[in-house]
Amino acid sequence: MRILVVEDEPGIAQFLKQGLEEESFAVDVAEDGNQGLDMALTGEYDLLLLDWMLPGVSGIEVCRQFRKSFADTPVIFLTAKDTVQETIFGLQAGANDYIKKPFHFDELLERVRVQLRPRSGEHEQFTLGNITLDTTLHQVFKNGKQVHLTQKEFALLEYLMRNKGKVCRRTRIIESVWDIHFQYNTGIIDVYINAIRKKLDLQGDEDYIQTVRGVGYVVRG
Numbered sequence: 297m298r299i300l301v302v303e304d305e306p307g308i309a310q311f312l313k314q315g316l317e318e319e320s321f322a323v324d325v326a327e328d329g330n331q332g333l334d335m336a337l338t339g340e341y342d343l344l345l346l347d348w349m350l351p352g353v354s355g356i357e358v359c360r361q362f363r364k365s366f367a368d369t370p371v372i373f374l375t376a377k378d379t380v381q382e383t384i385f386g387l388q389a390g391a392n393d394y395i396k397k398p399f400h401f402d403e404l405l406e407r408v409r410v411q412l413r414p415r416s417g418e419h420e421q422f423t424l425g426n427i428t429l430d431t432t433l434h435q436v437f438k439n440g441k442q443v444h445l446t447q448k449e450f451a452l453l454e455y456l457m458r459n460k461g462k463v464c465r466r467t468r469i470i471e472s473v474w475d476i477h478f479q480y481n482t483g484i485i486d487v488y489i490n491a492i493r494k495k496l497d498l499q500g501d502e503d504y505i506q507t508v509r510g511v512g513y514v515v516r517g
């Protein structure tokens with residue numbers, strides 16, 4: 297899952313990027329409203345974390361413009377503004393939630409997860425042969441037995457399983473699992489694929505991850 301953080305205070309932006317990456321999200325940062333809006337409108341993001349007070353276009357305006365093209369992508373405001381009137385204003389602009397600064401990272405993370413949770417409230421699971429990946433529990437099982445993956449391994453496997461049967465291009469994998477600055481180092485994917493194969497003991501008929509030479513990977517099973 298890929299998150300766009302639009303935040304002009306470098307300390308907060310970096311803190312969010314690092315924290316969310318440790319939770320296996322891919323995170324890009326925009327430093328002002330114009331850049332944030334341009335990036336958001338690429339449609340590459342599963343969620344926006346949007347500061348209210350930004351140089352250039354305000355967070356409110358970014359949200360309004362974004363909503364014209366993307367009705368369903370969750371937007372969470374980060375704001376020092378907390379009067380009732382201003383909160384209503386933010387929600388009317390199309391935000392799904394808001395978090396008051398200063399905030400605790402754990403609370404922010406929980407609110408992000410709530411927005412990204414499947415609407416049914418049930419566990420979101422993907423299967424691949426005898427492998428089950430549960431995004432709600434954030435766990436992977438083989439034949440019902442839990443296998444421990446690192447955050448990035450989990451994120452990579454989740455991405456491939458979400459796109460089961462489709463050829464996933466290296467650049468798209470990098471964009472979704474790492475971030476845009478990794479574009480020229482797509483070789484890192486192979487290292488992680490090998491680690492996943494090893495941990496899940498994928499071999500012979502059970503090697504569900506196929507390499508598409510010169511393109512990327514596809515999982516089938």
Ligand code: CA
Nearest residue numbers: 304347349350
């Ligand atoms: Ca600000």
